[in-house]
Amino acid sequence: MMSVFPDEKVLEQEYKDLSGLLSNIVSSVPMYLFVKDTGNDFRYVYASPMMEQLFGQYHGDIVGKTDFELFNDPVVAQAFRDKDLDVLKSRKTQRFIEQMIDREGVLRSIDTMKMLVPREGKAPYLLGMSWDITRQQQIEEEQQENNKRLALSCQAGKIYPWIWDVINETAELSFAKDGEIIHTFITHESFTEKIHPDEQQMYRDVVNAFARGETDSLRLSFRCHYFSDEYVWLEKIGEVYEYDKDGKPSKAIGILRDITVDKQHEEDVRAKHLAEESDRMKSAFIANMSHEIRTPLNAIVGFSTLLAQADTEEEKQEYLQIIQSSNEFLLQLIGDILDISKIESGKLEFVYTTFRLNEIFQPQERAFSLRAEPDVKVCFETDGNDYYIESEKTRLTQVITNFLSNAIKFTSSGSIRFGYRITETGIYAYVTDTGTGIAKEHLSSVFDRFVKLDMFKQGTGLGLSICKTIISMLKGEIGVESEVGKGSTFWFAIPCTPIKVS
Structure with a gap:
């Protein structure tokens, strides 16, 4: 009759095979594995092969010894013993960082986990598993140092790095605080809303074009109060660094830079x-x-x-x-000087009254006809109606007469036509002549102070500059269109509410 139990030799072989397998596994695992007998002065009863790196001894020679016998420095040995006693006392698994000097004199940081393994009728074993994290800590310290330098650089330069998820319209925005980089996630719209209204549409247009892939890079400046209660000037610089399967931008990276000081310097x-x-x-x-x-x-x-x-x-x-x-x-000369003086001191007075437009236009036709050359016809153009407006009568008259005076001065034949027309927002007034005209390169400076395009004509070069200031204070626009040899048209437009005279 055959036995149902395995042969003892078979069991012994299987045990040896399993022990060999476990030994190979333990030897291959990149960690320090050890067992101490808590009932025998915490002597090692097992040490994995990697323990040789710490003690410089064959791992088999470590067995039977205590930390006091293995470490040259009793202070280090006592520190290890104190941790062992803590585990034994608490009966809980503990994890901590230990430091020791290896056989080559290198300070190593060891991440250790210790736990008790109970034994029936005997004091428990203390099982320890350790990983050498010296290099890892060095990398972390280097990274922390680099992050600190980056944070200080960003803080000093008022720079805010960002990564934009174009598809989801969210961004990771980083900023420095107390020497550390802090990361926060924001939506594209929440940031856009903080931009000054005057630059908000421009910002949307440029950034949306970038998001559509019309440009590979981004650079624009604008006022924003995202980082403070007051508006500051920011410059946004970015590049696409990831595209989707259709070749459209999916992620972009860049920085925001506070350029308020640069703007002030400019x-x-x-x-x-x-x-x-x-x-x-x-x-x-x-x-x-x-x-x-x-x-x-x-x-x-x-x-x-x-x-x-x-x-x-x-x-x-x-x-x-x-x-x-x-x-x-x-x-006129003295009047211009006095007006410039008032403008410089901010004392140019405006008195608003209600008056008829024809009151300030019609009388100029006869007055300037007498001053014009014999071959020049001065004509007030009207649609036959008259309108009431509320504005500064004296100053508007000053602008019109200045336009007409210049036209008289530079027109020797042909005509000078002037008038006004009603617009959706107010009135548009003009003076058109057939005079000498103005070269294109001089048009942009016509309304500047002290500018005289013909040094042989009487004048101070102040009149048109004063006109520009007056129209600007009336919240209007002023301009000129001209061609050399064909004449000029000086015009202004002011907001008002014309009421037809019945």
């Missing part, structure tokens, strides 16, 4: 240049002004003397006309 430099240019122009203006004032004064004084000596009435009238013309020019 403004300071611009202001400095403007101040220098203003000083230069004022010097030229003073030199020119002495000549401009002297000319009509000489005419007034000279012809006043001749007037007393005139023999005929015709001669007297001729002298009186020259004196009157010089008086008018001198008054």
